[in-house]
Amino acid sequence: xxxxxxxxxxxxxxxxxxxxxxxxxxxxxxxxxxxxxxxxxxxxxxxxxxxxxxxxxxxxxxxxxxxxxxxxxxxxxxxxxxxxxxxxxxxxxxxxxxxxxxxxxxxxxxxxxxxxxxxxxxxxxxxxxxxxxxxxxxxxxxxxxxxxxxxxxxxxxxxxxxxxxxxxxxxxxxxxxxxxxxxxxxxxxxxxxxxxxxxxxxxxxxxxxxxxxxxxxxxxxxxxxxxxxxxxxxxxxxxxxxxxxxxxxxxxxxxxxxxxxxxxxxxxxxxxxxxxxxxxxxxxxxxxxxxxxxxxxxxxxxxxxxxxxxxxxxxxxxxxxxxxxxxxxxxxxxxxxxxxxxxxxxxxxxxxxxxxxxxxxxxxxxxxxxxxxxxxxxxxxxxxxxxxxxxxxxxxxxxxxxxxxxxxxxxxxxxxxxxxxxxxxxxxxx
Ligand code: TRP
Numbered sequence: 001x002x003x004x005x006x007x008x009x010x011x012x013x014x015x016x017x018x019x020x021x022x023x024x025x026x027x028x029x030x031x032x033x034x035x036x037x038x039x040x041x042x043x044x045x046x047x048x049x050x051x052x053x054x055x056x057x058x059x060x061x062x063x064x065x066x067x068x069x070x071x072x073x074x075x076x077x078x079x080x081x082x083x084x085x086x087x088x089x090x091x092x093x094x095x096x097x098x099x100x101x102x103x104x105x106x107x108x109x110x111x112x113x114x115x116x117x118x119x120x121x122x123x124x125x126x127x128x129x130x131x132x133x134x135x136x137x138x139x140x141x142x143x144x145x146x147x148x149x150x151x152x153x154x155x156x157x158x159x160x161x162x163x164x165x166x167x168x169x170x171x172x173x174x175x176x177x178x179x180x181x182x183x184x185x186x187x188x189x190x191x192x193x194x195x196x197x198x199x200x201x202x203x204x205x206x207x208x209x210x211x212x213x214x215x216x217x218x219x220x221x222x223x224x225x226x227x228x229x230x231x232x233x234x235x236x237x238x239x240x241x242x243x244x245x246x247x248x249x250x251x252x253x254x255x256x257x258x259x260x261x262x263x264x265x266x267x268x269x270x271x272x273x274x275x276x277x278x279x280x281x282x283x284x285x286x287x288x289x290x291x292x293x294x295x296x297x298x299x300x301x302x303x304x305x306x307x308x309x310x311x312x313x314x315x316x317x318x319x320x321x322x323x324x325x326x327x328x329x330x331x332x333x334x335x336x337x338x339x340x341x342x343x344x345x346x347x348x349x350x351x352x353x354x355x356x357x358x359x360x361x362x363x364x365x366x367x368x369x370x371x372x373x374x375x376x377x378x379x380x381x382x383x384x385x386x387x388x389x390x391x392x393x394x395x396x397x398x399x400x401x402x403x404x405x406x407x408x409x410x411x412x413x414x415x416x417x418x419x420x421x422x423x424x425x426x427x428x429x430x
Contacts, residue, residue, distance in 0.1 A: 003036060003037065003038050004036065004037050004038070004151045004152055005037070005038045005039075005040065005148060005149060005150045005151050005152070005182075006031070006032075006037050006038070006039045006040070006150065006151070006152045006153070006154065006187070007039070007040040007041070007042075007144070007145055007148050007150035007152075007153055007184075008024075008028065008040075008041060008042075008153055008154045008155060009041075009042050009043070009044035009047065009084065009141070009144055010024075010041070010042075010043055010044060010065055010069075011044045011047045011048050011051070012043050012044065012045045012047075012048040012058055012061040012062040012065055013047075013048045013051050013052045013057070013058070013061055014061055014205050015061065015064050015212050015213075016064065016065060016068040016212070016213045016214070017203060017205070017210035017211055017212050017213055018195055018203060018210070018211045018212075018213055018248070018282075019194070019195040019197070019202070019203035019204065019210065020213065021068075021072070021213045022192060022193055022195050022251045022252075023156070023189075023192050023193070023194060023195065024154075024156075024192075025068065025069060025072050026072065026192075027154075027189055027192050028041070028074075028154060029069070029072050029073045029074050031154070032074060032075070032078065032079050033075075033078070037152075038080075039078075039079040039080065040079070040080045040082075040148050040150065040314065041069065041074065041079055041080070041081050041082075042081070042082045042083065042084050042144070042310075042314075043062050043065055043066060043082075043083045043084060043307070044084050044141075044144065045058060045062055045083055045084050045085045046084050046085055046090065046091070046140060047084070047137065047140060047141070048061065048062075049133065050131065050133040050134055050137055062083065063297065063300055063303060064297070066081075066083075066303045066306070066307060067293050067296040067297045067303060068213060068214065068293060069081065070292075070296055070303070070306065071214075071289045071290075071292040071293035071296055072289055073289075076306050076309065076310055080148075080310055080313045080314050081306070081307070081310040082307060082310035082311045082313070082314045083307045083310075083311060084144065086307065086308065086310075086311035086314075086315075087147070087311060087314055087315060087318050089147060089315070089318040089319060089321075089322040090140070090143050090144060090147060090318070091140075091143075092322060093143040093146065093147050093322065093325065094136070094139055094140050094142075094143040096173070096325060096329055097139050097142050097143055097146070097169050097173065098136065098139050100169060100172040100173050100176060101139055101142075101165075101169050101172070105165060105168065106135055106136070106138060106139070109135075109137070109138050109161065109162075109165070110158075110161055111134065111137060112130065112134055112135050112137070115129070115130050115134065116130065137162075138161075138162050138165045138166070139169065141162050141165075141166060142162075142165060142166035142169045142170070145163070145166045145184045146166060146169070146170050146173075146181045146182075146184070147317075147318050147321065147322075148314070148317060148318070149181060149182040149321075150182065150184050151182060151184060151185065152184070152185055152187040153166075153184050153185065153186055153187060154186075154187040154188075154189060155186055155187070155188070156188075157188060159186065160186045160188070163184055163185065163186035164186075166184055167183045167184060167185075170182070170183050170184070171183060177325075177328040177329055178328055178350075180324070180325060180328060193247065193250065193251045195247065195248060195251055196244035196247050196248065197209030197210055197211070197244075198210075198211065198223065198226055198227050198228065199228055200227075200228045200242075200244045211223045211224070213286065214286070214289075214290050214293045214294070217283055217287065217290075220279065220282065220283060220286070221279050221283075224275050224278055224279045224282070225272075225275050225279075227244050227245055227248075227275065228244060229243070229244075229245065229271045229274075232271070233270075234268065234269075234270030234271075234272075234273075235268040235270075236268050237265070237266050237267070237268050238265040238266075238268065238269070238271075238274075239265070240261075240262050240265050243265070245271070245274050245275060245278050246261065246262075246265065246274075248278055248282070249261055249277070249278045249281060252281050252282055252285055253281055257281070261274070261277065264277075312384055312385050312388070313384045315388065316355045316363070316384045316385070316387060316388040316391075317355060319388065319391075319392065320352065320353035320354070320355065320365075320391055320395070321352075323353070323395060323425055324350050324351075324352045324353075327350040327424055327425075328350055332424075333424075335423075350370055350424055351367060351368060351369050351370055351375070351421035351422075351424055351425075352367070352368050353365055353366070353367055353368075353391050353394075353395070353425075354366050354368065355384070355387055355388065355391065357384075358380065360380060362380030362381060362382060363380065363381045363382070363383065363384045363386070363387040364377070364378050364379075364380055364381070364387065365378045365387050365388075365390070365391045366378065367394070367418070367421060367422075369413070369417060369421055373413065374411065374413060375412070375413040375414075375417055375418045375421050376394075376409055376411070376412055376413070376418060377409065377410050377411035377412075378390065378391075378408055378409055378410065379407075379408050379409070379410045381408075390405055390408055393405065394422060394425070395422075395425035396425075398419075398422045398423060398425070399418070399419040399422050399423075401422075402418070402422075
């Protein structure tokens, strides 16, 4: 079976709360440990600029979210964990995609439409206060996904439309320029709980009812003590249904523990005691993670290094892929006028570099011709950067780099075909 590529982004506009932890972080970290998936997780800081106009908050949120994911067990060695704005190929791809996206499609995006509807209801100009960034949000998101040819995109229900748009945009591009993009699918996790917030409504930053994941223990206790309950007195039997405290407990406790609490409800446990039980159970899971988080957040330079290493891994895919896409749309060195560029219907099958990781943990690349036949195969590199550098050298210098890199190549196709393929990538030599 082919490995599934899973990719998701987290907008760096807030502080992670319990709802994010239970609904996204915890299940995602677990899924990332499965052997048969190749995961890409990134901090969507370009997206944050659409909503947040405060530079310090964008930076702080990026730090907090990165530290949270790492503290919760995301292993940057196993997955590709990076920051969107470290990948300059993303905005470049956004532009390519913008040029195949119907404006009418974007007019129908929920987030944009909601803003317009609100303006209309208030008798304002329909586009009052609406930035082009908000309008373009789905295209930037499509670029995130398509750049890495993700199969599965785990998101909340509110994001399904965006994944559908990414599919449509990919199909338009493929139709015009050849089969470059995988059509992604939304992966909706139905088994994870939606947590209630302090006021009993869904925990959400927009309701201002969240419990931040990593507040100090004492503050966590205080927040839990403030969760709404009904007014039943101690000793009175209580209903688990609709009880925010019960739902929160259930998201952390085992089935047996949950059943025991249900019994205590029926027996009339006082709300204060329920809250104490909930607090202890939450803290039992969170305390060890919090300790890691508190350490990490003290060392932003360590997180920065981790993210930059992740960007390097991501760019080992993004850089050669973007070179191929540039070629596909016609942004080409002027001397590259081989037959493939003039093929029928403007579809330009181009040679391509692929970088990948083998079971042995090493990084490899290969060069394929327009039909997918193997032209070059590298030996294993310990670091993705070294593989990417060798690839970049071949792209930059063309056939003349073959000599220098000869002991890094384990297989070569027909010399003329290799030379012709490398011509596509190399720049004119002044
Ligand atoms: N829009 C997503 C959200 O707000 C974040 C995001 C940005 C994303 N780019 C993505 C999610 C790509 C999945 C894939 O939740």
